[in-house]
Each structure stands twice: as C-alpha cells, then as structure tokens.
Amino acid sequence: MARIVGGLATSHVPAVGAAIDLGKTQTDHWKPLFDGYVPAQEWLARVDPDVIVLVYNDHATAFSLEIIPTFGIGVAENFPPADEGWGPRPVPTVDGHAELAWHLSESLILDEFDITMINEMPVDHGLTVPLSLTCGKDSRCEAPEQWPHRVVPISVNVVQYPPPTGKRCYDLGRAIRKAVEAYHEDLDIVVYGTGGMSHQLHGERAGLINSKWDTAFLDDLTRDPERLKSIPFLEYVRETGAEGIELVMWLIMRGALGDDVSEIYRHYHIPASNTASGLIVLEPAA
Amino acid sequence: MARIVGGLATSHVPAVGAAIDLGKTQTDHWKPLFDGYVPAQEWLARVDPDVIVLVYNDHATAFSLEIIPTFGIGVAENFPPADEGWGPRPVPTVDGHAELAWHLSESLILDEFDITMINEMPVDHGLTVPLSLTCGKDSRCEAPEQWPHRVVPISVNVVQYPPPTGKRCYDLGRAIRKAVEAYHEDLDIVVYGTGGMSHQLHGERAGLINSKWDTAFLDDLTRDPERLKSIPFLEYVRETGAEGIELVMWLIMRGALGDDVSEIYRHYHIPASNTASGLIVLEPAA
Amino acid sequence: MSDQDQFDDIPGTYLFDRHRSRQGYHLNMFFFSLMKPENREAFLADEEGYLDGFPMTPEQRKGVLERDWLGMIKLGGNVYYMSKFGATLGRSFQYMAGAMSGVTQEEYADMMKAGGRSIDGNRSKSEEN
Amino acid sequence: MSDQDQFDDIPGTYLFDRHRSRQGYHLNMFFFSLMKPENREAFLADEEGYLDGFPMTPEQRKGVLERDWLGMIKLGGNVYYMSKFGATLGRSFQYMAGAMSGVTQEEYADMMKAGGRSIDGNRSKSEEN
Ligand SMILES: [Fe+3]
C-alpha cells in the first residue's frame, strides 16, 4: 500500500528558475533565497519518495482560453518542459507515473471530483521551478540529466476566474490521500503545493506584499487549517495580491496530509522578483 | 429570474442524423422513428424556450486522449458542427449563450463541481442530432439557416473509463437548477439529456438491445429517480451494452427538473442503426 | 469477483479503461487525425507512409492495413476513434459492428430490425446468462 | 457591496473574470501564439501582418504595437498570456510590472528589495485603507 510521507509547499517564481538556469544562485542578491532551500533539499533527500504528487497551476501555457480545466491530472508517461516565450528551460523531461495517475483519476472521479485526465501537457515554471528548488545539490541535480523523482502533476485553474474554493481544494487533498492509501503498490509519496505567497503581477498595484498575512497563513497551515479553508477568493486577492490566489493549491497539499501534522521547516524571503517566496515542509503526525 | 420549464431526453444516433441529411425520414424504414418525434417537436414549439442547456457527450471529436474533461461547459459565442470523418453535417453553427454559460460556470464551481470551461468546441452528432430531431417541421427547420434556440452545451465524459457516477450526474443537474434560478435575466430554459438507450457499438456483442431494462429506466425517470441514481457502471455496461452508459446524462436532465415531475410524452423504437432509440419529455410538477 | 473481473466477465465487450487507453494511444490518435480532410486524403494516397507518423505497434499497424476491426479494438482501439477510420473508408458504425460480430452488414441489419441482439445469454461468461 | 463591486473596489487590480476573458479573447490568443518560436519570428519580422491573423479591436492592436502594458490589461489582457509577449521582446515579469505601475524597472526592483508595495492603503478605494 502506498502512503503519504510528507508535504512541501513552495512559491514557483519564474525568475527563480532563470536564476538557477543562469548560474546566479550564489550572487549577493539571490543567495539568501537559495540558502533557505537547503534544509528542504536535505529533507527530501532523506525521505527520498518514490513519487511526488505535484500540485501546480498552468500559467496559460499548456491550456489557453480554448479549454480551462478546473482540476487536471497528468496521466502520461512524461511531460516536456514548455516554451513560455524564452525557449524551454534547460531541464530534463519530467517522468510521470501513469499507473498511479490513472489510479488517482479513477478513485477521484468515483469520489465525485470531476478531474480532467490529460496526456499532452508541456509543463511550465509552475511545475519545474519547485523541482529545481528542491532537487538539491547532489550530483543528480547540478546539471540533472534526469529528475530524481517521478511526478504526478495535478493542475489547478487559478488564472481564469472562478478558481475552485479553498475548501474544495482541501477536500481534493483528502480524496488524494484516500486514493493513495488504496493503491496496490508499496510507494512513498510526497505531495507538493506550489504558487504564492503574496504577489501581484499586474496593474498599478503590482508588487504588493503582505508578509503579516503570509506569516499567519504559514502558521495556520499546521495550527488551524479550518480557518484557511474558509478564506474567500476576495480576501486572497485583496490581502495577498491578485496572483496570491495560488495559495489555494497549498491547501490541496495540506488536505492530503491528514488531520494532524508537524511543521518540519519553513523559510520566508522577500523578494523573489515580484513575489514573497515561501517554503514549508510538513509531515503527518506519527 | 430564469427558470427550467421542461426536460427532454433522447438518443443521439449518428445514422439518424444521416437519414435527416439525406432526406430519408419518410422511407418505410425510418418513418416510424421520426413520426415518434412529432409530439416532442410540437411540445418544444409550444414551450419555445430561450435557451436549451444540452447535455451530451463528445465522441472523440472535440476531445481526444490529449485531454479528457469529466464535465465541460461551452462558454463561447458559437459552436461549429464537427467533421467526424464524413465532412461536417450540413446544419447551422450552434449559437451559444455565453453570459448564461459563464454564470453557470461560476455557480457550479462555487458549488464544488469541477467543470472545465471551453471556448473552442466543434460539436458532433451527440449535440446536433438531438437539435435536428426536436427542431420540428416549421420553416426554420426544413433547411434551417439558423437553429431556433440558443444552446449551452454541457459535455460529459462517457468514452474513457471512468465516467462520472449516476449520482454525481444527478447532483450536477440539481446544481444547474440552482444556478439557473439565480440568473438575473428572465429566461425560459429547457434541459436536454442525450445518448443511450441500450446500445453496444463494438466487439462480438455489438447490437445488444435490452428493451425491458430501457423501459424500466423510462418508467423510473418519473417514478423512482433514486433507484436510477444508484445504478452502478457495471450494470449499465452489462445490461444495456457498453455504450449504454450514456444514459447517465439523462440523470443530469432529471436532476435539473426538481424532485417532482410529470411525464408528458415518450417514444421508444428499435432499431436506430445499432441502437434502441428512446425519447421522453418531462415537465416540473406545477 | 473484483470490478475488473466482473468487467472481463461480460462477453464480447472491451472496456476502454486505462489499460486499453495506454495500449491504444497512438492507434487512437491515428484515427483521430482522420477528422481533417487533408489527412484522410494523405492516408488514402499512401497508407504506409501516413502510418509512419504514428508510433503504433506492428500488430496495430497490421490491424489498420487489414481492416481488422475487432483486432483493432482488442489492441486498444476505441470504437468512437475508430469510426473516423470507418468514415474515411466510407464505412458506417453499422458496418463495423457487423464486421466485429462476424456477420455481413446485411445480416447484422436484419438482426437489428428483428429487435437486436438479445440480452439473454449475453450478460456473463461465467454464469452463461 | 456586491461581489463585483468589492472586486472593483480593490485599487490597481483587474480581475480576469468572464467580462475580461470575453473582451480579451483574441488579444490573449495572440499572446498565446507566441509560445512557438516560429511565431515569435514571424511577429518580429512583420508586426502588422502577424496581427492581422487575430481579430482584436483597434484599441487592443494599438496597445500591442505601442507596448502599452497597462492598457493591454485594461482591454482584457491577462498577465500570464501577456508574459509570452514580454518574453518575445526580452522583457521579464518584473519589467512589465514596473511599466504597469508607472516606474522604471530599476525603481520597481528597489521597491521590491525594500519589502515590496505595502498592503496598507492598497486594500480598498472606498475605505482608503
Ligand atoms: Fe504561479
């Protein structure tokens, strides 16, 4: 039987990917941010999961206005890095886990989550930057020819209003946990929630940062997820910037970990380009 | 405020579309089937809705294995007839109702239905054959330059296992009703459920017909929808043929009509090509 | 019986589940490509060359070239995808259904006019009912 | 206040809702097309000619030609779509953010290094808090 052994949430800022790709992680400007990821890299190396279920949002890359899935799951064998206008990031193709992804699809749909099954899905910075950030410094990752972990991507629409509610996201996480626990194979799984924290990328209010709100969100991820579940769309947009709504994806990760969790590590840094960069590592309570 | 004034369910057999397009509706073979639609055409002309919310499934036409939405909603201004390999059917482009469709999307997603919003959606026989069958004989329809009603298409995956459950479909119908009743404009809406009844199109068991099962389904659509909600996937496939699973879409229509309904009309004819062709008209109880 | 066993117990039926979907991916994407008239023309003009664009298995390719309708289904084809191949050749769903069930289109049509294939005896292999 | 009014009460923020999605459809699909290198080349070689392929409004077209980043947002553009246009011109999210908020990229970067734009005073137009 498979089991969820940990959860990790992180911002997925494109400029952070560019800093990695251009070898700038040790500059004065970027070093404090990247140093903050080292303990999470060490944690991931220690836990060494068989699969990462990676919750992210596509940023008008694989999906356009032609078709906008509320929740999607990548059931393919692999997912190529997307060309977001700069050419694809120089990182490996992401290997999926089709058998687990199909199992999750079946279980989630039977459980009344109306998820979209996807075979063709180039993955943008939303998915690849968290992989780069947490891949760590071992030889597999400095110039990785292959990512160290297989990934089941789960996409969430947060670009076109309306996104799913925080409660719906949390409940999806719970359903993922149930599905994982019913999987026939003996797999250790880590769930990632990505995006956020406070940021607004557009309009005259671009650059908004609300570190007090972000810190309370980080605190309550462990302490009071019930509060987080009920935060309405309007509050995310007003308090954390329009693009801060990405934080609902952290609630999918949180829901997947079960009722009680321990916080293993956190890091919070301003700025990452336009964004407050947050990172947290959780484990299910023993 | 908008309201649901009626529901109609019908098979959507491609050969029936071909018979219409080739002018064969009055041949000895086809006349009994088409005659059975006249009372439904008259009913529709009398009710004359502002919009038809048309629940159907795409048959590997707009969607391929690349992306498979469990539930989709067409939010575009219009939807062209698809080329399913024979060239597009010689019927008009389907005019949508973008404002209503977006309203439904917002309401449904807030109500925890994870529907996919779609702007580019060529529509296949699953959508256009029901329109042709019920459009009626008035001058607008003999060689229609324009369909008489606007349509909000709702697509349901029944091609790739797993489809949504009957209960989930019924509940989606209920949520559609709630959303319609909250719409600001004064619109009369008819909901279509399409597909079915018993048919199997593939394998050595192709041509399977189970009229006893179909008749009980027609009976209980009015009398005992609770029973229908709990029919499992396996029973549809075993008893009505693999492609009979399309009947779950009738439950969306049924759910949208509210608890109590009256049966206005029904018609059942064998065969329509490979299929038992069913038709039923319901109205919400006064 | 497990769900899978119960599905497999239905005679003459090939559920388009994850196994068949993965097995038949490139075969079905070939079928799907035939929705464009220029692709239908290209296929009909050079079947082998056109099929080179789709990395299907040799068995699947043989099924296409030999119009082995039941064989294609058994190799992961789905009938709605396959109908685009049928249309390319001028063949209806009813033609394919006859071919898959081992009779001529006329015999099949007669069976349908007489009320279709009976459910009795077609529910379960193991229970023969 | 209605939900819509509350959204509109947030200063300097353009919710990508159904109104903007419908208004900006062709503008955003133009941006989206720039994910292919051959399309980026074609656009850069002949901006006017390339834009003819997208039935956007004259105002939207003007916004594109004039690099009016905030104007494009106000006309239904979405920043994630628009970032593909930015990349085509070698412009980052941070550049566009500076331009939209009316400062140079350097001034904007300095604001971010100093902790970003404060939430205080940026919550609500009507309540000025
Ligand atoms: Fe993001």
Ligand SMILES: [Fe+3]
């Ligand atoms: Fe159908």
